[in-house]
Amino acid sequence: MSSKPKVAFYWNASCGGCEEAVVDLAEDILQVVEAVDIVFWPVALDFKKKDVEAMDDGEIAVSFINGAIRTDEQREMVELLRRKSGLVVAFGSCAHIGGIPGLANFYNRELIFDRAYRTVPSTPNPDGVLPRTSSDIDDDELTLPEFWDTVKTLDQVIDVDYYLPGCAPPPDLIMDAVTAILEANLPEKGTVLAPRKNLCDTCPRSESKPDKISIESLKRPYEIEADPEKCFLEEGIICLGMSTRSGCGERCINANMPCRGCFGPAEEVFDQGAKGLSAIASILGLEKEEELTDEDIERLIDRIPDLAGLFYMYSLPSSLLRRKKL
Amino acid sequence: MSEDPRIVVFCCNWSIYPGLQLSAIDENPDDLPGVSHIVSMCSGRVSPELVIEAFVNGAWGVMLAGCPTDECEHDGNYKTRKRFIMLRKVLEEFGIEPGRISMDWFSTGEVAKLKQSVREFVDRITEMGPARVVKEQELG
Ligand code: SF4
Numbered sequence: 155m156s157s158k159p160k161v162a163f164y165w166n167a168s169c170g171g172c173e174e175a176v177v178d179l180a181e182d183i184l185q186v187v188e189a190v191d192i193v194f195w196p197v198a199l200d201f202k203k204k205d206v207e208a209m210d211d212g213e214i215a216v217s218f219i220n221g222a223i224r225t226d227e228q229r230e231m232v233e234l235l236r237r238k239s240g241l242v243v244a245f246g247s248c249a250h251i252g253g254i255p256g257l258a259n260f261y262n263r264e265l266i267f268d269r270a271y272r273t274v275p276s277t278p279n280p281d282g283v284l285p286r287t288s289s290d291i292d293d294d295e296l297t298l299p300e301f302w303d304t305v306k307t308l309d310q311v312i313d314v315d316y317y318l319p320g321c322a323p324p325p326d327l328i329m330d331a332v333t334a335i336l337e338a339n340l341p342e343k344g345t346v347l348a349p350r351k352n353l354c355d356t357c358p359r360s361e362s363k364p365d366k367i368s369i370e371s372l373k374r375p376y377e378i379e380a381d382p383e384k385c386f387l388e389e390g391i392i393c394l395g396m397s398t399r400s401g402c403g404e405r406c407i408n409a410n411m412p413c414r415g416c417f418g419p420a421e422e423v424f425d426q427g428a429k430g431l432s433a434i435a436s437i438l439g440l441e442k443e444e445e446l447t448d449e450d451i452e453r454l455i456d457r458i459p460d461l462a463g464l465f466y467m468y469s470l471p472s473s474l475l476r477r478k479k480l
Numbered sequence: 481m482s483e484d485p486r487i488v489v490f491c492c493n494w495s496i497y498p499g500l501q502l503s504a505i506d507e508n509p510d511d512l513p514g515v516s517h518i519v520s521m522c523s524g525r526v527s528p529e530l531v532i533e534a535f536v537n538g539a540w541g542v543m544l545a546g547c548p549t550d551e552c553e554h555d556g557n558y559k560t561r562k563r564f565i566m567l568r569k570v571l572e573e574f575g576i577e578p579g580r581i582s583m584d585w586f587s588t589g590e591v592a593k594l595k596q597s598v599r600e601f602v603d604r605i606t607e608m609g610p611a612r613v614v615k616e617q618e619l620g
Pocket residue numbers: 353354355357358359360363384385386387393394395396407412413
């Protein structure tokens with residue numbers, strides 16, 4: 155029997171990008187495979203739930219779990235993995251703070267089903283059939299897991315030891331985390347395994363950023379060709395680097411796209427969306443702010459539709475409000 | 481039986497709060513049922529996070545009583561005005577009506593004006609009822 159530490163990977167409400175991130179470790183993955191035994195990884199290996207059930211409690215050294223939680227089946231699986239694992243790492247934005255699937259918290263099951271199965275033009279469904287937890291087909295019962303009204307982060311469902319942020323987490327942070335686990339050199343429980351700085355502190359554009367920026371007109375990224383040397387805010391494009399944790403390797407910034415917050419709140423930020431909103435509102439029309447009427451301010455703000463979706467793009471389930479009450 | 485509204489009024493430490501304390505010798509600033517006054521070091525310190533926190537903790541409405549625009553020592557009220565206008569729009573998408581967030585500006589001596597504004601705000605919010613905020617145990 156192998157004495158290597160056992161590792162599991164699991165996915166929930168996610169896009170598959172986190173699985174891709176593991177594969178993106180390239181040659182480094184060989185080191186990982188050398189050092190550990192992967193005992194469960196539905197996307198790549200043929201182990202089943204019953205194999206996990208057959209293990210002793212705590213037998214898996216660490217489970218890396220990606221995706222938000224929004225069905226009964228996902229809860230059952232993460233509860234099982236929690237029992238069987240010494241450590242659980244919330245892997246990626248969706249497990250950490252809710253991620254893009256978390257935007258569904260502006261709706262509920264009924265509204266989502268109605269859109270996805272009835273009113274969306276690309277889904278012909280003349281009988282208006284909706285997913286059900288149980289259906290009888292030719293005397294057989296077919297079941298589907300219950301779909302929740304609310305998307306939750308992993309730590310709202312099970313106890314989580316560490317967080318690896320990002321959409322998806324970058325290879326260097328994954329390798330740092332794996333190495334720290336293998337060497338038993340881990341920080342305090344609950345730590346986000348990424349730098350403590352915010353993105354603006356490490357952004358290559360911050361050097362040329364003027365001390366004072368005043369946004370005279372907000373722009374959406376497609377409306378202008380952004381200067382790759384300038385801070386996005388100078389050009390009126392909302393960038394959430396001030397409220398977001400660094401560590402992503404500035405991948406979006408280097409691709410000339412503004413930050414949308416996938417690394418979660420910077421240290422000491424309680425509500426990433428509210429903090430981002432506050433930072434942007436403060437510099438809106440800053441130059442002549444004394445002269446602005448309330449109506450002028452509204453006009454400046456109204457250039458951007460769906461501000462809540464923008465400021466809470468990745469963090470709605472972990473925000474103070476958590477969802478819209480319908 | 482109708483519930484008393486729960487209202488938070490953030491008052492600036494350098495203008496209206498001292499005024500309120502001086503005037504409160506025979507009248508408690510919290511004399512309206514359900515209204516809590518919280519002193520803030522500058523209206524600029526009343527962040528959107530604090531306002532949301534108030535709603536999460538059961539506030540039906542939040543009012544900001546800051547210094548008149550040209551009397552703030554720190555230009556905080558100009559920033560907060562923009563933040564509150566943006567916050568109203570963001571919270572509307574969560575189902576929290578813009579009318580639940582009020583801001584007005586008062587000099588030290590304008591206690592009567594503040595009390596009048598608070599009374600009007602309480603009336604408006606009482607009519608609206610509790611804010612639509614989901615409690616942990618209601619999350620499905
Ligand atoms: S706001 Fe965006 S572009 Fe500007 S310094 Fe911060 S992260 Fe970089």
